[in-house]
Amino acid sequence: MYTSRRTWLKQVGLATAGIGASSLETIAAPGNPFWDNTIDDKPVRLVANENPYGPSPLARKAMADHISISNRYNGELTGVLVAALAKKHEVTAGNILVGAGSTEILDITARFSASKKGSFVIAQPTYDYWTYVVEKSGFRKIGVPLAADKKNDLQAMLCAVQPDTNLIYLCNPNNPTGTVCDRDILVTFVKEATKKAIVLVDEAYIDFTEQQSLCDLVPYNKNLVIAKTFSKIYGLAGARTGYAIAHKDTIEQLALMVSWPAGSLSVVSAAAAIASLGDEKFVKENYNLNQLTRKYTIEQLERLRLTCIPSNTNFVYFSLDNYKKDYFALLKQNNIIGTRIYEEQGKWTRITVGTMKEMKKFISAVA
Numbered sequence: 001m002y003t004s005r006r007t008w009l010k011q012v013g014l015a016t017a018g019i020g021a022s023s024l025e026t027i028a029a030p031g032n033p034f035w036d037n038t039i040d041d042k043p044v045r046l047v048a049n050e051n052p053y054g055p056s057p058l059a060r061k062a063m064a065d066h067i068s069i070s071n072r073y074n075g076e077l078t079g080v081l082v083a084a085l086a087k088k089h090e091v092t093a094g095n096i097l098v099g100a101g102s103t104e105i106l107d108i109t110a111r112f113s114a115s116k117k118g119s120f121v122i123a124q125p126t127y128d129y130w131t132y133v134v135e136k137s138g139f140r141k142i143g144v145p146l147a148a149d150k151k152n153d154l155q156a157m158l159c160a161v162q163p164d165t166n167l168i169y170l171c172n173p174n175n176p177t178g179t180v181c182d183r184d185i186l187v188t189f190v191k192e193a194t195k196k197a198i199v200l201v202d203e204a205y206i207d208f209t210e211q212q213s214l215c216d217l218v219p220y221n222k223n224l225v226i227a228k229t230f231s232k233i234y235g236l237a238g239a240r241t242g243y244a245i246a247h248k249d250t251i252e253q254l255a256l257m258v259s260w261p262a263g264s265l266s267v268v269s270a271a272a273a274i275a276s277l278g279d280e281k282f283v284k285e286n287y288n289l290n291q292l293t294r295k296y297t298i299e300q301l302e303r304l305r306l307t308c309i310p311s312n313t314n315f316v317y318f319s320l321d322n323y324k325k326d327y328f329a330l331l332k333q334n335n336i337i338g339t340r341i342y343e344e345q346g347k348w349t350r351i352t353v354g355t356m357k358e359m360k361k362f363i364s365a366v367a
């Protein structure tokens with residue numbers, strides 16, 4: 001039961017200290033056919049880069065505790081979350097804007113940039129669901145192919161900028177390829193590119209790497225927006241919680257694009273996110289399990305003579321060029337939900353790294 005913010009935060013702290021050493025494999029909601037790992041005939045979702053283990057135990061408890069105060073607006077809890085995020089990223093509360101998932105942040109930034117018309121620069125392939133709405137409004141897309149190693153081709157992206165370009169989107173690590181650019185190179189890129197347009201860096205998967213976020217640059221650069229999410233390593237995709245980190249003047253501008261800038265999160269989602277930030281053990285365990293299971297997946301795919309791109313994320317990008325069977329039919333027959341072909345040349349597809357049990361099922365389905 002929620003008593004006061006202070007008491008509740010204290011409880012979260014106590015719960016963090018008291019959490020047992022049980023493996024994440026065993027804490028998935030029992031009996032929930034959507035994702036209970038013990039139910040063998042449920043569909044295996046290897047499609048959306050969701051966390052197969054989460055939410056964390058602390059987030060689950062916080063969500064349950066906050067159902068009963070869902071008759072109240074979320075303002076106070078959102079404030080607590082923003083303060084916690086500011087502390088984590090060593091910025092101020094004024095540098096943060098929360099949204100219903102990072103999709104809302106991408107959408108707000110895109111609509112803000114598109115309001116000036118013109119064009120935006122984006123890699124191909126990358127995460128681009130958020131672009132369709134602004135494209136319809138006349139915001140012109142300038143697609144830039146990835147480099148041969150499937151990394152963002154930063155030089156080519158800079159060269160693609162036109163006089164009317166207002167936005168450059170950079171997904172690092174990139175979805176669907178799982179590649180990262182070196183931080184030093186990124187810092188130089190951001191310095192150059194932000195002279196020309198807003199640079200929107202999507203760090204949805206950065207928690208699966210050792211790379212430091214670019215958010216330390218925002219106090220000095222009004223044209224840099226970083227999009228972050230609780231949907232991946234924190235396992236809160238369904239709680240729809242994300243945020244932007246940017247210069248405070250830029251956050252103020254972005255906030256004008258929404259009717260109620262602090263209104264997107266439910267009380268339950270905000271509580272889950274706050275509790276998740278206090279569960280470092282869960283994040284570490286997820287990081288380690290992902291490394292282990294991803295290694296297994298890549299080794300097995302390579303054993304089938306399929307070329308894989310080294311992954312820095314919770315998914316693997318691989319080529320079906322040498323594959324002699326009907327991959328998508330096999331997925332369907334085995335009740336496994338995968339993705340699609342992202343690049344016809346080389347027949348590149350992506351598979352999310354699930355639990356070890358799920359990946360064994362996947363490998364035996366396609367072997």
Ligand SMILES: Cc1ncc(COP(=O)(O)O)c(C=O)c1O
Nearest residue numbers: 101102103127175204229231242
């Ligand atoms: C690169 C990237 N950015 C953003 C998102 C959207 O995440 P959210 O659930 O925070 O809206 C995804 C989802 O898969 C993604 O892959």
